[in-house]
Amino acid sequence: MRSRAQFKAHPLHPALIPFPFAFLSGAALFDFAGLAFGSTHLSLTAGHLTLAGLAAGILAAIPGMIDYVYSVPPASSGRQRATRHALGNVTALGLFGVSFMLRRPDWTAGMGTMFVEGVGLLVLGYAGWLGGTLVTRNLIGVDHRYADRGKWQEASFSGDPGAEITVAAADDLRDGHMKLLHVNGQRIALARVGERFHAVADGCTHRGGSLAGGVLIGNTVQCLWHGSQFDVRSGEVTCGPAKRAVASYSVRQAAGSVLLTIPK
Numbered sequence: 291m292r293s294r295a296q297f298k299a300h301p302l303h304p305a306l307i308p309f310p311f312a313f314l315s316g317a318a319l320f321d322f323a324g325l326a327f328g329s330t331h332l333s334l335t336a337g338h339l340t341l342a343g344l345a346a347g348i349l350a351a352i353p354g355m356i357d358y359v360y361s362v363p364p365a366s367s368g369r370q371r372a373t374r375h376a377l378g379n380v381t382a383l384g385l386f387g388v389s390f391m392l393r394r395p396d397w398t399a400g401m402g403t404m405f406v407e408g409v410g411l412l413v414l415g416y417a418g419w420l421g422g423t424l425v426t427r428n429l430i431g432v433d434h435r436y437a438d439r440g441k442w443q444e445a446s447f448s449g450d451p452g453a454e455i456t457v458a459a460a461d462d463l464r465d466g467h468m469k470l471l472h473v474n475g476q477r478i479a480l481a482r483v484g485e486r487f488h489a490v491a492d493g494c495t496h497r498g499g500s501l502a503g504g505v506l507i508g509n510t511v512q513c514l515w516h517g518s519q520f521d522v523r524s525g526e527v528t529c530g531p532a533k534r535a536v537a538s539y540s541v542r543q544a545a546g547s548v549l550l551t552i553p554k
Contacts, residue, residue, distance in 0.1 A: 306350035307421065313343030314386050314414060318407045321399040330398050337397035340390045347383045354379070361430050363477070366498025368428035368515070371420055378417030385410030429503070429514055440464060444502075446472040451554040457541075458548040463487075468511070470502035473552055478539060480548065481506055481522045487548050488522040489539040496532040 317339035324332030354376065362372045389406040393399060399407075424430040443462065449455050457471050463482040470492060471478040477492035479502035490511070492502050499515035506512075510528055512519045518532035525538035540551040 306346065306353065307418075310343045310347035310350055310383075311414065311418060313339045313346055314382070315411060317343060317386070318411045321404060321407060324399065325404065330396065333393075333398040334396075336399060337390065337393060340386055344383060344387060344390070347379065351379065357431060362424075362428070363493055363498050363500045365493060366428075368424065368430060368498065371424055371428065372430070375417055375420035375424060378413055378420060382410050382414040382417055385413060427515065428499070440467045443467075443469040444472075445469070447552075448474050449552050451552050453552050454549045455552060456547045457550045458487075460487075460543055460546050460548055462548075466506050468502045468504075468506055470500070471550070473550065476553060477502075478550070478553075479511070479522075480541070480550070481511060483509055483522065487541045487543065489541045489550055490520065490522055490525045491537040491539075493536070494518050494520075494532055495527075495534040495536055496530075501536070 317336040320332045320336035320339060324330065324336060358372050358376060362369050385406050389399075389403045389410060392402040392406060440463070443458075445457065447455050447457060451474070455473075457473075457480060458469055463469060463480070465482055465484055467482050469480040471480055471489070477500070478489050479492045479500075481488050481490070483506075488509075490501065492500055494501060494504075494513040494515065496513065496516055496518045499513040499518075501511050501513055501520065504511050504513050506522070509521050509523050510519050511522050512529075513532070516531055517529070518527065519529035520526065520532070520536055521528050523538070525536040527533065527535055537553070539553055542549050
């Protein structure tokens with residue numbers, strides 16, 4: 291059995307994404323103004339803003355990819371939205387890169403530059419809307435945990451199916467706390483209720499939201515995406531819109547440790 295600690299991503303791109311949006315949209319506006327007023331200085335400013343926006347976009351893509359891999363639940367509506375968001379951002383950066391190459395030697399913008407910038411601006415706006423939805427609806431990139439629920443805990447393990455592995459110390463979690471486990475690639479939410487521990491599949495059966503990132507009150511965990519509720523003792527649905535139960539896994543305590551039987 292192997293285990294390694296993981297950490298919930300605290301993405302930088304809430305702080306970084308304003309820069310590519312501001313620089314690239316500013317470049318388009320300066321080019322339109324340069325064309326309207328016949329000013330080469332405005333077009334020159336737009337060229338510099340395009341370069342700054344491309345650099346900022348590439349920089350913001352690094353924490354974005356970390357979020358995509360570690361924070362967005364797989365096989366979920368959020369992952370589909372995040373994929374479209376990433377493709378939109380890449381496409382927008384590519385379009386603005388092409389628009390820069392279409393500039394005249396003195397960096398002034400011709401009609402080709404203006405057209406490609408306009409399309410890039412529309413794609414950038416769509417990608418930005420998707421990113422905002424990921425934050426507000428899928429709660430990606432924000433610390434949405436409620437008061438007195440401790441620090442986020444996450445760890446990965448591997449082993450033979452059917453074997454028992456230690457996934458936590460009994461005092462790692464307080465009553466009402468949860469921990470996200472990655473066991474042989476499966477996501478499992480470990481929950482403490484009173485003195486007992488329970489484990490269920492992490493993905494809500496409605497749209498795939500993370501239950502480990504949800505709200506645990508008593509024996510009920512609620513997915514924060516659409517409000518589905520499950521009993522952590524059995525995985526059964528106690529409130530929709532989910533209709534199917536989540537899988538439940540065998541856990542027990544021994545000598546101050548929490549042991550999980552690896553699912554087959």
